[in-house]
Amino acid sequence: MQFLSYRYYYKIGHRLRNGQVIWGKPKSFRAPPYPGQKSLQRVVIFGDMGKDERDGSNEYQNYQPASLNTTDALIRDLDNTDIVFHIGDISYANGYLSQWDQFTQQVEPITSRVPYMMASGNHERDFPNSGSLYNGTDSGGECGVPAETMYYVPTEKRDNYWYSMDYGMFRFCVADSEHDWREGTEQYSFLDRCLGSVDRARQPWLVFIAHRVLGYSSGFFYGFDGTFAEPMAR
Numbered sequence: 715m716q717f718l719s720y721r722y723y724y725k726i727g728h729r730l731r732n733g734q735v736i737w738g739k740p741k742s743f744r745a746p747p748y749p750g751q752k753s754l755q756r757v758v759i760f761g762d763m764g765k766d767e768r769d770g771s772n773e774y775q776n777y778q779p780a781s782l783n784t785t786d787a788l789i790r791d792l793d794n795t796d797i798v799f800h801i802g803d804i805s806y807a808n809g810y811l812s813q814w815d816q817f818t819q820q821v822e823p824i825t826s827r828v829p830y831m832m833a834s835g836n837h838e839r840d841f842p843n844s845g846s847l848y849n850g851t852d853s854g855g856e857c858g859v860p861a862e863t864m865y866y867v868p869t870e871k872r873d874n875y876w877y878s879m880d881y882g883m884f885r886f887c888v889a890d891s892e893h894d895w896r897e898g899t900e901q902y903s904f905l906d907r908c909l910g911s912v913d914r915a916r917q918p919w920l921v922f923i924a925h926r927v928l929g930y931s932s933g934f935f936y937g938f939d940g941t942f943a944e945p946m947a948r
Contacts, residue, residue, distance in 0.1 A: 719744045719745055719747070719753075720744070720745045721742050721743070721744050721745075722742060722743055722744075722745065723740055723741070723742045724740070724741055724742070724743075725737050725738055725739070725740050725741065726738045726741075741826045741827065742827065743826075743827050743828065744796075746796075746797070746829065746881055746882070747881060747882030747883075748882070749880035749881075749882070749885075749916065749917065750882070750883065750913070750916035750917060751882045751883070752882075752883060753882060754796075755796055755797075755881065755882040755883060755884065756794055756795050756796045756797075757795075757796065757797050757798075757799070757881075757884065757921075758788065758795050758797070758798045758799070759798075759799040759801060759921075759923070760784065760799075760800065760801070761800060761801040761802045761803055761833070761835065761925060762778075762802070762803040762835070763778060763781045763784050763785070763800060763803070763804070764777050764778025764781045764803070764804075764805060764806040764817075765778060765781050765805055765806070765813065765816050765817040765820045766778055766779045766780075766781050766782050766820075767816075768782065768820075777806045778806060781820070782820075785820055785821060785824070788824050789823050789824060792823070792824060792827060792828065795828055796828060797828055797829045797831065797881060798824060798828055798829065798830045798831065799831045799832075799833065799886070799888075799923060800830065800831070800832055800833070801832075801833035801835070801888075801923050801924070801925055802832075802833045802834055802835025802836070802837075802838065802891070802924075802925025802926075803835040803836065803837045803838070803925065804817065804832060804835065804837070804838060804861060804865075805817035805837075806837050807837075807854070807856065807860065808837060808852070808853065808854035808856070809853065809854025809855045809856055810854070811860065814860050814864065818864065830865070831867060831879065831886075831888070832861060832865045832867055832875070833875070833888050833889070833890070833891075833923055833924065833925050834858060834861065834875035834890045834891070834892050834893075834925060835891070835892065835925035835926075836848065836850060836852040836853070836892060836925070836926075837852045837853060838853055838856060838858050838860075838861040838875075838892070839853055839856075839857065839858040839861075839875070839890075839892035839893075840852045840853050840892055841853045841854075841855055841856070841857050844857040845857075845873075845893070846858075846892045846893065847891075847892055847893055847894045848892060858873060858875065858892075861875075862875060867879075867888070870904075874890060874893065874900065874901070875888075875890040875892075875893075876888060876889050876890040876893070876901050876904055876905070878904075878908040880917065882917075883916075883917055883918060883919050884917060884919045884920075884921060885908070885912040885917045885919070885920050885921070886921050886923060887905060887908035887909055887920070887921070887922050887923065888923045888924075889901065889905060889922065889923065889924040890924075891924040891925045891926040892925070909922070
């Protein structure tokens, strides 16, 4: 069966003080499939990308020069991509707002055409006494505010960056690994509902997403904080 996917066209403009409107180039995106729709659905999932300077100029801490390779690969294959999930450690701005400006410019060819969904990571959220589960300083004091403000996701509360998303044959349960999810917490209840309410006959692909790995054997570096599953033992 053929399913129509409507394409929407739009332009973004800015009105100057003299009343003149400056318009950007036309952009377009396709409407998403309805929950349970059986059609071709192509999903890209990755994390820890960051950003870099295309002109070779100095970059703050030079965190992620290879991010340009990932970005360019996504752009080249965008006609074969329906939705993107960037699951934490997004820009590595670490408290420098200008770095978010640079990141949003880098991914604009992607975000202007397909859904670009987020998950929270330590470099977005973690800071002492901020409500994060881990007390590291990786967010540089951002405490999730720039990511939660710039990138909308269908959360019940903006500062709780966990959410569910139905996309055709997929149900995505996106966790916030930087908030507590032990039994009895608000996030635990959400995950229980999200994972338990899906109709697998209509949506056979049930995908759980979190920034931190579910487990590893090393006790070094990342082992200092623990895995996503480790709080269950606390």
